[in-house]
Structure formats: structure tokens, C-alpha cells
Amino acid sequence: MRALAPEFRPYRWAMPTDEVARLAGIDPSQVLRFDQNTPALPLPSTRPGAIAPALARISGYPAGGYRALRSAIAKYAEVEPENIVLGAGADDLILLCARAYAGPGDTIVVPEGPTYPLYRNAAQLAGAQVATQHADAVLTFACRPNNPTGALGPLPEARPLVVDEAYFEYSGETAVPLIDDGVIVLRTFSKLFALAGARIGYAIAGREIADELNSRQAPAPVSTVSAALALAALVDPPDANPVIEERARLAALLRALGLPPEPSHANFLYVPVDYGIALGDALLRQGIVVRAYPEAIRVSVLDETDDDALVSALARVLDRPPPVPASGGRQARVLRATAETRLSVRLALDGASRVHVGTGAGLYDHFLEQLAFHAGFDLTLVGAGDLETGEHHTAEDAALAFGQALDEALGDRRGIARYGDAVVPMDDALARAAVDLGGRAHAEVKLEHDPAMATHMLASIAQAARTSIHVESAGRDAHHVAEAAFKAVGRALRVAVRSDGAGLPSTKGLL
Numbered sequence: 114m115r116a117l118a119p120e121f122r123p124y125r126w127a128m129p130t131d132e133v134a135r136l137a138g139i140d141p142s143q144v145l146r147f148d149q150n151t152p153a154l155p156l157p158s159t160r161p162g163a164i165a166p167a168l169a170r171i172s173g174y175p176a177g178g179y180r181a182l183r184s185a186i187a188k189y190a191e192v193e194p195e196n197i198v199l200g201a202g203a204d205d206l207i208l209l210c211a212r213a214y215a216g217p218g219d220t221i222v223v224p225e226g227p228t229y230p231l232y233r234n235a236a237q238l239a240g241a242q243v244a245t246q247h248a249d250a251v252l253t254f255a256c257r258p259n260n261p262t263g264a265l266g267p268l269p270e271a272r273p274l275v276v277d278e279a280y281f282e283y284s285g286e287t288a289v290p291l292i293d294d295g296v297i298v299l300r301t302f303s304k305l306f307a308l309a310g311a312r313i314g315y316a317i318a319g320r321e322i323a324d325e326l327n328s329r330q331a332p333a334p335v336s337t338v339s340a341a342l343a344l345a346a347l348v349d350p351p352d353a354n355p356v357i358e359e360r361a362r363l364a365a366l367l368r369a370l371g372l373p374p375e376p377s378h379a380n381f382l383y384v385p386v387d388y389g390i391a392l393g394d395a396l397l398r399q400g401i402v403v404r405a406y407p408e409a410i411r412v413s414v415l416d417e418t419d420d421d422a423l424v425s426a427l428a429r430v431l432d433r434p435p436p437v438p439a440s441g442g443r444q445a446r447v448l449r450a451t452a453e454t455r456l457s458v459r460l461a462l463d464g465a466s467r468v469h470v471g472t473g474a475g476l477y478d479h480f481l482e483q484l485a486f487h488a489g490f491d492l493t494l495v496g497a498g499d500l501e502t503g504e505h506h507t508a509e510d511a512a513l514a515f516g517q518a519l520d521e522a523l524g525d526r527r528g529i530a531r532y533g534d535a536v537v538p539m540d541d542a543l544a545r546a547a548v549d550l551g552g553r554a555h556a557e558v559k560l561e562h563d564p565a566m567a568t569h570m571l572a573s574i575a576q577a578a579r580t581s582i583h584v585e586s587a588g589r590d591a592h593h594v595a596e597a598a599f600k601a602v603g604r605a606l607r608v609a610v611r612s613d614g615a616g617l618p619s620t621k622g623l624l
Contacts, residue, residue, distance in 0.1 A: 145446075257277065259383070276297070384409055541590055562591035
């Protein structure tokens with residue numbers, strides 16, 4: 114076995130989630146990872162139905178070489194299928210390019226300053242020397258936008274040139290027009306397309322270079338399951354604008370905290386500080402993982418809920434006033450995944466009625482939003498289900514996921530009022546509800562008219578939350594009848610979850 118260069122340092126992962134949870138004294142589901150530069154949640158296309166055909170054929174090889182995927186990628190990148198080289202993530206393609214162009218005695222140029230460490234690793238694994246400048250380099254790497262800084266620097270003039278565009282969708286600039294001039298563009302489905310775990314990426318190159326790279330790649334470099342997920346995602350490519358807008362909002366919050374980040378053209382922010390390692394360690398103890406460097410931290414842009422949690426944690430560590438509203442202590446994070454649905458829930462009982470529910474089950478999303486809003490909770494419940502078969506599975510699992518989060522947020526239920534009731538009129542409808550958070554699951558739901566799933570959803574909440582729910586609602590319009598019932602249950606929960614002493618609300622001393 115050929116010896117590696119003495120200075121070789123293998124790529125190292127950050128601390129595993131379960132270890133972070135033990136350090137912070139929390140459940141692993143509560144850990145927030147800002148170190149991976151990936152979206153907070155998978156795309157709606159990432160669900161069991163997308164891979165069912167691939168699973169049915171998993172016993173065979175992908176004969177034909179992924180023609181459908183190459184064509185879909187080519188259409189997205191505005192090139193020809195013959196320009197596409199598939200790989201198990203952009204990392205696989207970085208290694209492929211290095212070993213295709215370099216060997217012992219050659220030199221590969223990597224960017225000066227902080228950049229993605231795998232370029233150096235790939236050169237050393239190929240036996241090549243690494244330099245930041247070299248007139249006779251056989252290959253040059255460029256990261257654009259750069260990781261970890263987010264900078265969008267000029268392209269080097271050197272050829273052949275590999276341009277890593279893992280984050281190009283957030284910058285809007287690409288080197289693809291230069292592929293016939295010795296430029297190889299690398300991209301990934303890990304970032305905007307939220308498929309990091311699927312390990313799938315692609316290179317775009319001129320026909321001769323693409324043919325050469327393909328000849329040096331494994332016959333089936335990606336799994337058929339990963340290819341199916343990528344194909345499903347390309348049917349309706351995600352919009353980068355919400356991330357770009359959230360990037361600006363998070364940057365403003367960090368500036369308000371006295372931590373101005375550098376301008377970024379990616380889905381992360383590079384924040385210069387003199388105590389990056391210490392700050393990263395302090396955040397770890399709060400269950401938050403960032404990329405820590407001696408001179409900076411790098412934080413992924415997730416969504417408003419998670420980003421506010423990061424900013425609040427930074428404020429606590431630095432002992433500075435938080436520029437975001439403080440969340441209450443009774444919180445829960447739940448991920449519910451079945452063969453039919455995938456749902457993520459973040460719930461804070463002591464909230465300010467900041468609610469977003471988005472599963473695609475329109476009317477039933479609306480009902481859950483009304484319940485949480487009138488309960489005074491902060492709730493984010495998003496995901497996807499097999500809506501092509503109807504709304505049943507998605508609505509039911511959303512109710513179960515919400516109920517589970519409510520159960521976990523209540524903890525041992527010590528110090529709560531336990532009981533609550535409410536009466537809610539809504540035009541022609543009138544609903545009465547009473548709840549008991551005593552730990553026993555029971556539901557008595559009487560709706561004069563039910564759009565279809567309202568009764569079942571309320572019963573599912575009672576089941577998962579270990580709560581007794583009694584509600585009756587009457588009126589002429591089925592929508593109003595059901596919505597009034599959800600509002601009444603929310604109003605009753607607002608009363609039942611309030612603080613009321615320190616003991617258990619039961620003469621038995623046990624709930």
C-alpha cells in the first residue's frame with residue numbers, strides 16, 4: 114500500500130448527534146445542527162412513494178446507465194446528457210477528478226485561505242503535491258461560492274479547472290458556459306435539493322472530458338434509490354429565494370447581536386470571532402452544533418424557527434440581549450415518519466401564537482393552525498404525505514405528530530392547571546370543548562357535520578397526547594362546525610396548560 118503524505122489529515126466529521134445530546138442533557142431529537150449546510154427539512158418529493166418503483170427493482174443492476182436521470186439533470190443544467198458524469202455526491206467527483214488528472218510527482222492547486230478540505234485530501238490520495246500557486250499544475254480546484262466563507266471570487270484562469278458549485282443556486286452564477294474550455298463543474302443534490310443522505314451529485318464537462326471521466330468511474334456510481342429521489346426532486350426544483358431571504362434576516366439578527374457575518378452567496382454565514390472554538394464548544398453544551406474555527410464560526414441558514422433558536426443560544430452564551438422573542442421552556446421537537454408520510458413538528462407551549470402548518474392537506478392544515486393559534490402555542494408542522502391517495506394518511510399523521518409533541522412538551526405535567534374548557538361561536542356554528550391533561554387518552558367528539566377527517570383528527574390528538582377531549586359542535590356549514598371545534602379545543606388547551614402551582618394536579622400524586 115502506497116504511503117500517504119506525512120501532512121495528510123483525513124476528513125473528520127463533527128460530533129455525532131447522540132453525543133451532542135448527552136453533552137447537552139437533551140433528547141437527540143432536540144439537537145440542532147447548523148454545521149452541515151443542508152436544509153432544515155427534506156423536500157415534499159422525498160417520501161416513500163418516490164422510491165417505491167426503485168425498491169421493487171432493487172434486486173437488479175441499473176441497466177442503461179441512468180438515462181432518465183442524466184436527461185433530467187441535463188435539462189436542469191441546460192446542457193446535453195453526454196455532458197453529465199454521475200457520482201456519489203460531489204465528494205466522489207472531487208476524488209475522481211484528482212485521480213484522473215494527477216499522480217505521484219504532479220501538483221494540484223487548491224485555493225488559498227480557508228476552503229473545503231477535501232480538495233487537498235483528494236490531491237494527496239492521488240499522490241500529488243498541493244500548492245496554492247504552481248505554473249505546471251496538472252489541475253486546479255476552485256470553490257465558488259467558497260466554503261466556508263460564502264465569498265464569490267473570480268474564476269482562476271488556469272486550465273484544466275474544477276469549479277465546485279455545490280452552492281451555486283444561492284448565488285445565481287455558474288461556470289457551465291466554460292465547459293468546452295477545459296472547465297469541469299461539480300454540483301450536488303445535497304444542498305438545495307436536501308438529499309445529502311442519498312449521496313448523489315454530478316459533474317458537467319465537455320464531451321471528451323465527460324467521456325474520459327465516465328470511463329474512470331464505477332459502472333453504477335449511485336444507487337437506484339438515490340437516483341429515484343433525485344429524479345423526483347427534479348420534477349419541481351426547489352426555489353432558493355426563501356433561503357436567500359432567510360439568510361438576510363439571520364445576518365441582520367447576528368449583526369444586532371454584535372456578530373456581523375461576512376457577505377455570503379451560499380446557504381450559510383461565516384462569522385469572524387476571535388474565540389470560534391470556545392464559542393462552538395459553548396453552543397454544543399446547549400445542543401447546537403456549528404462549524405467552529407479558531408477565527409470564526411460557520412452557521413447554516415435553516416428556517417426562521419431554528420435560526421431564532423441559534424440566535425437566542427448565542428445571546429445566552431455571550432450574555433447579551435437577544436434580538437428575537439424568547440421561547441418558553443416547555444418545548445418539543447418530533448419527527449414522525451411512516452411508509453405514507455414524513456412530518457416534522459416543533460412546538461412551544463409558552464408561545465405567542467406563531468403558527469405554520471404545511472403538509473399539503475389544505476383544510477386540515479388550516480384546522481390544526483386554528484387549534485394551535487387559539488391555544489397560544491408556537492407551532493411549526495411541515496412535511497409531506499401520499500396525497501395522491503387522498504388526505505386521510507397525511508391529516509391523521511399530522512394530528513398524531515402534533516399530539517406526540519404536546520405530550521412531550523408537557524413533560525411530567527407537574528404544575529399545570531390540567532383542566533380547561535371553552536365555548537366558541539363561529540357564524541352558524543357553536544362549539545363547546547373540555548380537556549383533561551391527566552394522562553389518559555379518551556375522545557368524545559360529536560360534530561353535527563364533518564368535512565371528513567375532523568372527528569378522527571381530534572381523536573388522534575387525544576390518543577397521542579394522552580389527553581381526554583370532549584367536544585361537540587353544531588351548525589349548518591360543515592367547515593364552520595369543524596373549525597369551531599378545533600378552535601374550542603385550542604382555547605380549552607390554553608387554560609389547561611397554564612402554570613398553576615408546583616405539584617401534580619391529582620390527588621393520586623401521579624398522572
